[in-house]
Amino acid sequence: MKVLLSGGGTGGHVYPAIAIANRIKEEHPEAEIVFVGTAKGIESEIVPKYGYELKTVTVQGFKRKIDFDNVKRVFKLFKGLEQSRRVVKKFKPDLVIGTGGYVSGPVLFNASMNKVPTVIHEQNSFPGVTNKILAKMVTKVLTSFEDSHQRFPEGTRDKLVLTGNPVRKEILMARKNSARRNLGITEDKKMVLCYGGSGGSEDINNAMKLVIENMVKDDIAFIFATGKYYYEEFSNSISDIQLKPYQRVVPYLEDMANALAASDLVIGSAGAISLAEITALGKPSIIIPKAYTAENHQEYNAKSIEKQGAGIAILEKDLTPQNLNETVFKLLGDKEKLIDMANASMEIGKPEAIDLIYNEIMNIYKANNKQKVSNKKENKKEVVETSQGSENNESEPKIIGIKKK
């Protein structure tokens, strides 16, 4: 079984692909899995860490306004199309899966042109541009929110299957007690996890300085991932604060499983995969949606979490160090509220999504294999019939070729 996976640009597109690849490997250790991404995207760091090969192609998204830069991007797209064509031709996948980001465009396009079965997974209620275009040509579209269905183009509805967002197995399997042991955080301590999606969030970071000062005063355990880009500036800004070993500020969290499982409260932005992970483990949260995301989808996500009682949403425009600080400490002091929020969060979580996705993928794979076998049989039948009734048949050399194959 040969599978090509493509998703890139942000963690929210790459981790779903990793979760899917790991799930396939779990059942089919012999499966050959290769990723396609860009050299600049976060996938170039994440994919090799999970032990998969990454083939890189050149592609960049277009600016949504008239800009000379878009001309260069058109050239890059053509280059990316040619590079993807070569990857597909050489690897000969049985199945190609795209999890979003511009890079999945040329890869899935080439695969579907070559009649390879293709699947895309959409993480958000508002489908991305690439997925909307690809939906028309792929075999199946796996979605995470029912209301996204109406936003896919006409004529694609019968390909849509609601599965939910995949969560990596190491996160699903993580448990609070062992996670705390692994991290050196005792059971009696309160523990807060904070991160602003895969790239970090400047607004969250600005508000967190005061929260960190107060958590240090109250001897609360925490892990705060600033995002790589903001790390140096942020760590300089708190250089006068003495942190204990269970109070960590890091650029990026490699081990999200233990950090999430160990926490009593999560502060984060409203990326769909982060929320899928937080709710899969039933964690209460303070959600600060990033403004200016496409169709403002993060605000929509955050409001939905709040409406269901699993979290408190604070919009970036309302975010101040004081109100974040107040919200954090009020929640940490209200055990009952935290339990109610945790239960609501657990209700939303869909840990089974990864299995639903796996089943859909395997159905496509099996159906295609069946088709291949029946095509082969048809071919053989044709060969026998043609060779029997045609001693001087012009197509004979071609028939022998097929037989050999």
Ligand SMILES: CC(=O)N[C@H]1[C@@H](OP(=O)(O)OP(=O)(O)OC[C@H]2O[C@@H](n3ccc(=O)[nH]c3=O)[C@H](O)[C@@H]2O)O[C@H](CO)[C@@H](O)[C@@H]1O
């Ligand atoms: C600004 C923007 O448009 N963001 C989008 C992007 O977010 P982004 O890439 O931030 O994606 P998410 O917040 O959904 O997921 C982040 C992923 O990175 C992991 N992680 C994060 C920080 C860290 O230090 N370590 C770590 O492992 C998380 O566990 C999670 O698996 O893709 C999501 C899924 O399409 C969208 O819903 C988001 O709106």
